[in-house]
Amino acid sequence: MQLAGSKPSAEAAIDADTAAEVVDARPGSRLMRPVEAVAAILLLVVIGLLLAGVVSRYVLSLPIIWVDEAASISFLWLAMLGSAIAIDRNEHLRLTLFLGMIPERGRAFVSTLALLIVATVILSLIVPAYVYVREESFLTSAALNISVGYRASAIVAGLFLMFAIAVLHAVRESTLANLVGAAAVILGLALLGWALSPTLLTLGYANILIFLVGVVAVCLLMGVPIAFCFALGTIAFIVFSTRVPLIVLVGRMDEGMSSLILLSVPIFVLLGCVLDATGMGRAIVNFMASLLGHVKAGMSYVLLGSLFLVSGISGSKVSDMATVAPALFPEMKRRGHKPREMIALLATGAAMADTVPPSIVLIVLGSVAGVSIAALFTSGFIIAMVLLLVLAVLARWKAAGEDMKDVRRAPLAVVRSTLLIAAPALLLPFLIRGAVGGGIATATEVSTIAVLYAIVVGIVLYGGISPRKFYAMLVETAALSGAILLILGTASAMAWALTQTGFANQLALFMTDLPGGWFTFMLVSAVVFMVLGCVLEGLPAIVLMAPIMFPIAARLGIHDVHYAMVIVTAMNIGLMAPPIGIGFYIACKIGNVSPDEAMGAIWPYLGALLVGLVIIAAVPALSTAYL
Incomplete structure (x- = not known):
């Protein structure tokens, strides 16, 4: 099994020399270093904005009305960059049990096919995402009074990065014969779907079994990351059995990834890293x-x-x-x-x-x-x-x-x-439960207070965290959060497709x-x-x-x-x-x-x-x- 974040969180804090060796071994390491740095900064920005909102609201009684918008913009950029980092690190959630049962030669081909499926899914979303960003750019945010396109452009930037990394991995890790064969399989299936599209339009609920169950299940068995299994099933369903434009799918993905409640996810992931690193x-x-x-x-x-x-x-x-x-x-x-x-x-x-x-x-x-x-x-x-x-x-x-x-x-x-x-340390779980359960603060607000408390207490009482170790934890948090949020986005799109069929x-x-x-x-x-x-x-x-x-x-x-x-x-x-x-x-x-x-x-x-x-x-x- 390969699980997003399946390594213990403490492994985000491996020593700097080992981390450098691991990073250098990855095909996209040089490309991703600046991306990892930006993602780490964005995570700190999100935490800083939320802390500023908590202090202004509860201490100064002067709420800052633009904090949520600024945090939401940073959050979507963090999610998309984190998703790209997760592809580079092979940390997207996927099922590998059945992949391991395939003979070695066949397994190499299936792995190449899975990588090209990921690249194909991403490529098919880039143009609809660009159209979506262009539509969003005509809207103006309520508090910051800036174009909503600045936020939505994170989707296009993240897709471009993910596509580049997926292709780079496929080229570096596969033989030419496997690449050509896998590309031929994908092209052949796409042409078959296009040819059968008139018939598929008349099948009704059977398309759910074909695309949202069958395609997704086959991709899962092949070891394609779950987020891309959901995305491929939904894309194929929309393109071959409906007349709905793919821009709708991008919008549903954005909606699934962008709830303000989800801002607490990367912060609690970071909290787990701090828990492990400090003892x-x-x-x-x-x-x-x-x-x-x-x-x-x-x-x-x-x-x-x-x-x-x-x-x-x-x-x-x-x-x-x-x-x-x-x-x-x-x-x-x-x-x-x-x-x-x-x-x-x-x-x-x-x-x-x-x-x-x-x-x-x-x-x-x-x-x-x-x-x-x-x-x-x-x-x-x-x-x-x-x-x-x-x-x-x-x-x-x-x-x-x-x-x-x-x-x-x-x-x-x-x-x-x-x-x-x-x-x-014992005080922290009761602080979290008491503050949220008692209605004193939201889960997002409590997450920022908890991570600040854990960092301060960890540094003062539990041996501290070195700057290099803390940076590694930030990058690991960004990757895991991006993997989680991409699953939420594609699953939301698939759930929408299911509901629209009746x-x-x-x-x-x-x-x-x-x-x-x-x-x-x-x-x-x-x-x-x-x-x-x-x-x-x-x-x-x-x-x-x-x-x-x-x-x-x-x-x-x-x-x-x-x-x-x-x-x-x-x-x-x-x-x-x-x-x-x-x-x-x-x-x-x-x-x-x-x-x-x-x-x-x-x-x-x-x-x-x-x-x-x-x-x-x-x-x-x-x-x-x-x-």
């Missing part, structure tokens, strides 16, 4: 170990509790697992825990913690489905505790044979000292008439999102299906927050379910355990999460009582 997460783990490490199954409790607390800072499953596993696995091995059991607990614990604020998944869900972020954060905390409880019960049963003969309770002085060290209304009628009422619909939704979680990972599944499913849930009288908790939990179970679930392979990589070895051990833990899911679905009060 704040390790301080939390050490405190939990001193408190609970002496009891039966104590290290399992520490692992789950640490994931719960650390997730309340980083918002990233990858960062959480990379922080907790190295600190706990050696002692767990000493006590007789099998590596495969530790991986199973790590993976499902990370899935459990994904509803803990400031979960990026919840932020995106609130943006695309129109659900209150504050309500999602409040409910997510409770739901994670339910899942924590079912996993803890299983862990206690699994620890019946744990070797405790040399284990002693930590002295009170040790508990006190580890608490003192961890206290500044398919969403037909699906709503079918789902509303299911026997068993709202609970049957809830169970069907859980199965759908588990499958999507396996294949697509969390964010694209949310963006693609939430606009369709939430209105149906509302018709059946299901509270939007209750429904959100069920589908996010189901999606996370799918994400960790082998043999496809991406999160499972990341956990194996972080724990240095073979997926084949860990696969047999994870099923009881996934079963525990399924029990928790059924409880959450059947008892709406768990999700809504504290709102």
